[in-house]
Amino acid sequence: MAKHTVLSSGAKLWRSLACAKSELRLDLTLACGQSFRWRETAEGHWTGVIRGRVWTLTQTDDTLWRKRSPVAVTPVHQDTKEEEEMLRDYFQLNVKLGDLYKEWGAADHHFKHIADIFTGIRMLRQDPTECLFSFICTSNNHITRIQGMVERLCQSLGAPLCQLDQTSYHNFPSLSALADTSVEARLRDLGFGYRARFLQQSAKQILDTHGIQWLEGLRSAPYLQARDALRTLPGVGTKVADCVCLMSLDKAEAVPIDTHVWQIAKRDYNYGCGNGQKTITDKLHRDIGDFFRKLWGPYAGWAQSVLFCADLKKFQNLKEMLHMKRPKKEENDEEENDEEELTVAGKKRKIKKEKMDTVKNIKAKAGHHKKAKKSA
DSSP: OOOOOOGGGOGGGOEEEEOOTTTOOHHHHSSSSSOSOOEEEETTEEEEEETTEEEEEEEETTEEEEEEEOOTTSOSOOOHHHHHHHHHHHTTTTSOHHHHHHHHHHHOHHHHHHHTTSOOOOOOOOOHHHHHHHHHTTTTOOHHHHHHHHHHHHHHHSOEEEEETTEEEEOOOOHHHHHSTTHHHHHHHTTOTTHHHHHHHHHHHIIIIIOTTHHHHGGGSOHHHHHHHHTTSTTOOHHHHHHHHHHHSOOTTOOOOOHHHHHHHHHHHOTTTTSOOOSOOHHHHHHHHHHHHHHHOTTHHHHHHHHHHHTSGGGHHHHHHHHHHSOHHHHHHHHHHHHHHHHHHHHHHHHHHHHHHHHHHHHHHHHHHHHHHHHO
């Protein structure tokens, strides 16, 4: 049985691509909720499926290392040039991330502070079918559960590729496989709930109304046109449509807004504080997106993904390092603010205590007066 491999056990079998960690960090990019099919199969080694091929990736400070596992549907022979171009496309390595970080940091002090630790987070360029149907599964869900659902979807409806150790790898299901009339019942049995109907109906609507190439064709459409087209599908709201636009359709300006991003906007940018709004409407989605697009520019969706990643609980150990690296002046300012708040709080407590003492004295005098009257 084939096994998951590690770079240290046979570097000659691996291919290299020059890529600094400041341009790509696998641990952050592959685990921040863009794609749900990558697993860390050994320390610093990530295995997943791209275009029907099973890859294991790892990296050193200035090099991205890759190894492709042979699968039944593709030849064992590896075309190094073709593989390299495939990875460059998937990770969009033509985009100079370091330059973007500098631009965002210059425009946004909060981003600059976060970026000191959360470097190398870039947007993947995923297959549109995989991206769309994976994100339909995200409704009222969390990353770990979504990963399990997408894995079951692939095992149930996708073509088998290979097995490494005890793990079977499958291709993502085709539109025709997803559109089959039996799919909804099968997926409900697998725990997809109401999402099962959305998955089957969206696939059927695409094939019946638009054709198999429609999703990929949206890459050449303007952002808002592509987003609105996606929203006509069952189970696809504005947030899911924006995710698909950003992560598979080349719309770098798309900024997906969910409650998590809304909290970031309110907490870190004082956006809309005090207006009492409790739900994300289409207008709020548009307004927050426009706010970030104005702040960060045409790659606003990429910048938003850095802050989203930094706010995930799984990366809190990295976020704690931000407090250690905070500039001294900023720390002093916070300490002064804290002292001021403590002073104000202390004064309020003192005033409250004095009022309570006064009330007690008045009641005590009144009680004494009543006793005196009864004695008389």
